[in-house]
Amino acid sequence: MSALFAGARVVAAHALRESLRRRVFVVVLGLTLAFGALYAWGVNELFQDVDEFGGSRFLDAKTLAGATILGLAMFGTLFLGVVLAVFLTLNAVRGDAERGLLQPMVVRPLGRGAYLLGRWAAAATVSGTYVVVVFLGGVVLTKLVGGYAPDRIVTPALELAGAVALISALALLGSIVLGTTANGIGVLMVFGAGLLVGLLGSIGDALGSGTLTDVANVASWALPFEGLYRDALFQLVADASSRGGVTGALVQLGPLGGSHDNPALFPVFCVAYAAVVGAVALLAFRRRDL
Amino acid sequence: MPTARRLADVPAALQVEGLVKRYGAHTALHGVDLQVDSGELVGLLGPNGAGKSTLTKIACGLVRPTQGRATVAGHAAGSTQARTSQGYLAELFRFPGWATADEVMLLHQRLAGSTQGAAERADLLALVGLDDARGRRVEAMSKGMQQRLGIAQALVGEPRLLLLDEPTSALDPAGRRTVRDLLVEVQRRGVAVLLNTHLLSEVELVCDRVVIIDHGRVVTAGRPDELVRPRGVEVETAGGRRIVAGAGRADAPRIVAELVAAGEQVYGVQVLSSTLEDVYLDAVGDSEAVRTGGAA
Ligand SMILES: Nc1ncnc2c1ncn2[C@@H]1O[C@H](COP(=O)(O)OP(=O)(O)OP(=O)(O)O)[C@@H](O)[C@H]1O
Ligand SMILES: [Mg+2]
Numbered sequence: 001m002s003a004l005f006a007g008a009r010v011v012a013a014h015a016l017r018e019s020l021r022r023r024v025f026v027v028v029l030g031l032t033l034a035f036g037a038l039y040a041w042g043v044n045e046l047f048q049d050v051d052e053f054g055g056s057r058f059l060d061a062k063t064l065a066g067a068t069i070l071g072l073a074m075f076g077t078l079f080l081g082v083v084l085a086v087f088l089t090l091n092a093v094r095g096d097a098e099r100g101l102l103q104p105m106v107v108r109p110l111g112r113g114a115y116l117l118g119r120w121a122a123a124a125t126v127s128g129t130y131v132v133v134v135f136l137g138g139v140v141l142t143k144l145v146g147g148y149a150p151d152r153i154v155t156p157a158l159e160l161a162g163a164v165a166l167i168s169a170l171a172l173l174g175s176i177v178l179g180t181t182a183n184g185i186g187v188l189m190v191f192g193a194g195l196l197v198g199l200l201g202s203i204g205d206a207l208g209s210g211t212l213t214d215v216a217n218v219a220s221w222a223l224p225f226e227g228l229y230r231d232a233l234f235q236l237v238a239d240a241s242s243r244g245g246v247t248g249a250l251v252q253l254g255p256l257g258g259s260h261d262n263p264a265l266f267p268v269f270c271v272a273y274a275a276v277v278g279a280v281a282l283l284a285f286r287r288r289d290l
Numbered sequence: 291m292p293t294a295r296r297l298a299d300v301p302a303a304l305q306v307e308g309l310v311k312r313y314g315a316h317t318a319l320h321g322v323d324l325q326v327d328s329g330e331l332v333g334l335l336g337p338n339g340a341g342k343s344t345l346t347k348i349a350c351g352l353v354r355p356t357q358g359r360a361t362v363a364g365h366a367a368g369s370t371q372a373r374t375s376q377g378y379l380a381e382l383f384r385f386p387g388w389a390t391a392d393e394v395m396l397l398h399q400r401l402a403g404s405t406q407g408a409a410e411r412a413d414l415l416a417l418v419g420l421d422d423a424r425g426r427r428v429e430a431m432s433k434g435m436q437q438r439l440g441i442a443q444a445l446v447g448e449p450r451l452l453l454l455d456e457p458t459s460a461l462d463p464a465g466r467r468t469v470r471d472l473l474v475e476v477q478r479r480g481v482a483v484l485l486n487t488h489l490l491s492e493v494e495l496v497c498d499r500v501v502i503i504d505h506g507r508v509v510t511a512g513r514p515d516e517l518v519r520p521r522g523v524e525v526e527t528a529g530g531r532r533i534v535a536g537a538g539r540a541d542a543p544r545i546v547a548e549l550v551a552a553g554e555q556v557y558g559v560q561v562l563s564s565t566l567e568d569v570y571l572d573a574v575g576d577s578e579a580v581r582t583g584g585a586a
Contacts, residue, residue: 003370010400021388100384104443107350108401109373289313289353 004117007110011118012125019088019126028084032134035080039073040141047146060240066148067237073138074156074236075195078229081131081164086187088123089171092116095180097290112285116172116278123168128161135160151239156232162270163225163232167191169274173281176288194219194226201230220262224270231262301364303328303375303451303482304349308358311344311506318344320506321358326451331473331483333493336503337574342486343381345503346455349484350378363450374403377449379440381456381486387429391420391439394428395446402447414442417475419468433460441469445476452476452483458492470496494566502573510573517569525549526558533562 019025050065093116096102106115135157143149150156167187174183201216203209220227304326311319318341326332334342347353349360351368362372385394395411404410415421418438428436437460444452458466466489473483473496487493493500494514502510510517520538523545524531534545539561549556564572 007401010397014397018386018388100380100382101386103352103380104378104383104385104398104440105401107352107373107376107378108398109370109403110401111370111373287354290347 003109004111004114007114008118008121010110011105011115012122015088015119015122016126019122024088028080028130032080032130035076036134036137036141039076039138040145043069043142043145047148050146062146062148063237063240066142066146067150067240069146070138070142070148070150070236071233073142074135074160074229074232077131077134077138078160078163080134081127081160082167082188082191084130085123085127085164085168086171086184086191088126089119089168090175090184090187091180092119092172092175093285093288094175094178094183098179103290106290113282116281116285120165120168120172120278123172124161124165127164127168131160131164132157150236152235156235159228159232159235162267163228166225166228166270166274166277169277169281173277173284176281176284190223191225194223195229197223198226198230221269224266224273227262227266228270231266300328301361302326303330304360304362304453304484306345306349306358306360309345309348309355309360310357311341311348311353312356318506319348319355322503322506322508324501324508324511326482326484328450329477329480329482331477331485331496331498333497333500334484334486334503335488335490335493335500335570340503340574341506342503343455344506346378346453346484346486347380349451350376350453374447375450376453377444377446377451377481378453379437379444379455379457381459383440385428385436385439385443388427390425390427391415391431391442392424394439394443398443398446404447406448410446414445415439417445417472418442419465434462434465437461438465438468441472445481449481452481453486454483455486456488457485458487458489466492490566490570500566502570504574510569514566518564518566519569521562521564521568524558524560524562525556527554527556529554 046065046069047062050061093102102115106112136153139150139153170190171183171187174187178186197216197219200212201219204212204214204216216230220230302325304324306322306324309319309322309324310317322341322345324332324334324345334345336342344353348355349362349367351373354368360367363375365371365375389397392411392415395414398404399406399410412421412424415424418441420435420438420442423431423435426435428439431439437457441454441457444454458469461469470492473485476483477496485493485497497514499513500511500517501508520536522533522535523537523539523542524533525545527549534541537545542559542561546556546559
């Protein structure tokens with residue numbers, strides 16, 4: 001077991017060094033700063049409008065505006081994190097094997113399990129840290145510029161990190177059977193489909209359509225990154241929605257995907273899900289001729 | 291009192307028995323038996339598509355055999371213990387372009403669990419003539435330099451068995467010479483080598499034994515000097531050159547004596563023996579002719 005982790009650590013360190021040398025982080029940092037600047041500008045404009053409108057006895061405009069824009073920022077953060085996670089793992093097996101990069105590594109004693117674990121750990125750490133930092137940046141900007149703070153901060157941050165870690169695992173599994181391009185397209189489409197179904201779920205909630213809500217709930221279990229994201233949206237406004245009223249009802253709809261609270265055991269389910277994806281990946285990798 | 295282990299107790303560096311590999315409907319190996327003893331250097335020859343790389347990949351655990359078994363130093367090919375005992379250079383390999391030669395070596399030391407540190411890296415890079423290129427990045431290396439780096443990488447962690455799949459395909463004559471000298475040195479260090487190549491001269495010069503495979507079957511095996519056979523004695527007389535077929539070195543004095551007795555002037559005598567190339571072409575001749583026939 002300790003050999004597995006030691007091997008995985010070597011692989012992960014190598015993957016991280018590669019990202020560093022290939023200036024992946026420089027590009028990501030630059031684009032993220034641009035994203036942050038645009039966001040700050042957007043928040044500023046939005047809250048000026050909100051202050052002019054002033055809200056009403058029934059509607060807490062500031063909460064609604066803050067929750068909505070922060071929810072949108074969270075979507076953007078997750079999307080960027082997913083792109084990062086996917087690009088760090090999409091060629092881990094087949095792509096690297098086709099280029100001849102993989103073989104010299106896996107004939108070493110560390111073994112295929114350690115290789116997969118190392119690649120996953122590197123991608124999950126990078127993309128997980130990324131979404132946490134960017135989300136917290138968004139929270140700070142929203143507070144400083146717009147004066148709005150979400151009801152929960154730590155839980156949604158962790159849920160976003162969990163979502164990108166799951167996406168990394170799925171992309172790694174995909175990399176065993178699919179070539180680089182097909183895998184990248186496939187994983188991003190699965191991600192998009194998950195969000196779409198979540199959006200349908202919130203429409204279902206609003207219209208009172210049981211079928212749509214059921215579809216969304218099934219998707220939350222089948223693609224738990226989606227469940228985590230929807231719960232993260234919910235956590236932003238956990239108190240506001242429980243207070244009810246017009247504001248409560250509106251914030252619960254949430255932007256892009258619709259907020260939805262998960263059962264208490266959902267995090268455990270996510271860990272089990274990742275473990276199953278990992279086990280299937282290992283089985284497939286072990287059977288693969290390189 | 292402990293006794294020294296008898297040679298027979300030491301497992302072969304590589305033992306392959308009844309190896310069959312099918313890729314879908316295509317059978318790449320049809321039951322191959324092969325052994326590389328400790329410290330032995332075996333050349334694996336055969337035409338394109340014969341199954342050399344497939345055999346090598348099964349030996350190092352990259353490809354799963356359909357039937358039969360392969361063991362490295364007594365451990366099932368692909369097991370952790372087997373992988374600890376082996377070094378491998380693939381036919382098509384690449385190291386990350388951003389890494390320097392020294393970093394590639396360091397990575398493989400970590401992967402192999404080698405604790406020999408900078409001394410081992412320097413020693414191996416010097417062995418392949420890359421001591422001046424330690425800090426050079428792979429993307430700034432010629433293909434030949436990368437191949438030499440690949441050989442140095444394969445030697446990290448003091449393997450018992452070295453599996454080299456066409457290690458000199460990108461090398462110039464001087465580079466091939468370096469690798470030949472290196473193989474001799476590696477063998478001196480007690481490492482067994484399975485050398486997969488198309489260069490017969492290379493095999494003739496350094497290999498203890500040669501195995502020729504074709505269409506996934508072993509067609510010839512033996513020591514290079516055993517494989518080459520007498521091809522007759524050539525004599526030059528006033529009437530021109532002629533070859534006494536079937537005769538060997540021992541027959542030369544008698545042949546000359548008989549010619550002289552018959553009143554012929556003998557200007558020269560040469561004992562002919564087949565080269566490894568002849569042996570190779572005899573062994574795989576038909577298929578080679580078929581395959582090159584279209585292109586010629
Ligand atoms: N992954 C694969 N899928 C299907 N067929 C394969 C695969 N790898 C090899 N083969 C087939 O198996 C046979 C043996 O291939 P192999 O690469 O072992 O030959 P080789 O002796 O190394 O040839 P070369 O001298 O050209 O390197 C060939 O007919 C090849 O087409
Ligand atoms: Mg080959």
